[in-house]
Amino acid sequence: MGIVLYKDGKIEKNKRYKEIKSGDAVLYLTDVYEDMFTKRSSNINFSRDIEIKDKNKIVINMPYVDELNKKRVEAVLEDGLVSLYFKEKGFIEFIEEKISRNKEIDYKTVFLSLFQFLMLSYDQKLIKLEDDVEIRFEDAVAKDSIQLESLLKDKKKIYMIKRCTNYYKSILVYLEDEFNDIKLYDKLFFSFQDTLNLAENVESSIYSCIDIYNSIYSNRMNKTMELLTFITVMLLPASILSGIFGMNFKFMPLLDHPQGFYITVAVMMSAVAFGIIYFFTNRKRR
Template identity: 30%
Template sequence: MQYITKDLIYQDYIDKTLDTVDVLWVMSSVEEFLSKKLDEKINLTEKIVELINADRPKIKLHRINDDYFFVMPYFTRHHSGYLVEYIYYIYREDGYIVTLYKEKPEFFKGIEHDIKNKKIGKLNVNKLLFYILEECCENYYSLSDWFMSELEKLESKIYDVYSISYLRNLLNFKNMVYRYAHIVNLSKYVVDDLNEIDMLAESKDSLSMVLNEKYRDASERLRFVLESANNVIESYVSIMDLKANEQMRFLTIVATLLMPLTVISGIYGMNFNNMPELRWRYGYFITLAVMAIITIIQIIYFKRKKWL
């Protein structure tokens, strides 16, 4: 087993290695790989080069002559969350795997370490592909854990914040989870296709079953986060409706309390000459007392009805 990093890739090394080892793992950035014309040395077709250079990578398995080509996403930690990146896989049954990327995934370092320290054991090209895809799936687990922790932070504010901006944040979060869940789900289909053509192992091999289960579990985790985000949004909208109803009820009660007082003040605000109450010595105080009694009666009634 040998592997090549982008710092070691050059023509003579490829010439010697392809003839002397059973399993070859080539790791390189896309630019490095194509600029050194290694695509020609490994006899890649124009179709594969075209797929590598595509603006929008398609997460799909392609069979092109003797090669299998597919794209798998992985996610890199960013200060504001996770960004999606892609690894381009070129696989040939005669013993090599090429992995191309814009930025080298962190989990590749762990696989390199295990290979150097012989922790993985004897490898063939199928088992090597299994271990690479398994570590890629662990990256999806980290993504789903981060999404869940962020959702818990948003959910903790659900009763304290009453604003459109908070709802907008929830919707943006849900859209991001949906997009990443869709990407991971497409990866699951690629793994299913790999197992169907026995690239990872025999159809009943425990390794292929483990990998299938892991990708299915990663997809289900993100789907669970998406459903949880939908539930939080629905709960928040319900809380907003309840708060709006509470405010409307409060305004209705205030308007009801003021209505008889407005009628009384309106009557005695009319400028008629023949209004005997205006000449009463205690007319003003009696009117205030009547207004206070009416208000108290209304408040008692509202409390008995549990409207206050």
């Protein structure tokens, strides 16, 4: 079951492909597989994703990005009708709006409008990502903390959007002979480039956040190493003295002295105290 759109803007819902009778139909949109679809996954491969059976029939199978999931859209262009397997219901409202401005619309324009719709959808995702990254950037500077996992997920989303966008460009270049007479054809390449530029900007912001994360992590490691070094240095005199007096020599200083143990402990504590005072005095100067 799907939605049928006619040139004059009329819409019929809950229709099957076989029930389409009028030659004025330009779009059949469904989210359920029917016989005319290939039912195979997109491979980012022209030899499998684009099939030109003759000048009147083209089958196109391509991916699109929904969050971190790669979904697929399949189009069959035949006899002035675009049969579209696409799960984004907002597309029909998008086409309705175009018809309200242009009065009439043919099946080739409908198909090219699919790419325009995907670019607008990607732009919205990228703008939202940009806002989220900006908030994380401010939090990283103010709170000295950042969520690396969410940044990496956002980076993956951008990579997938860029990959799909470049693939759409390649598809339209490949099908230039079929669509270059449509006004929207050339405009789409500007849309592709705008989306790619926006993706690059957001990706650059993510890299800045990752740099801040690395800086925060390095500072934390430096503080940890500083603490460990301080503890090691403070205990070093005691370790040296205990090591010396742990030697099995018969004659050693203070070995038979009645206050030898206390003198040794006092020397150890004095060395530790001197180290602590020296450390904090120089730290304040810095």
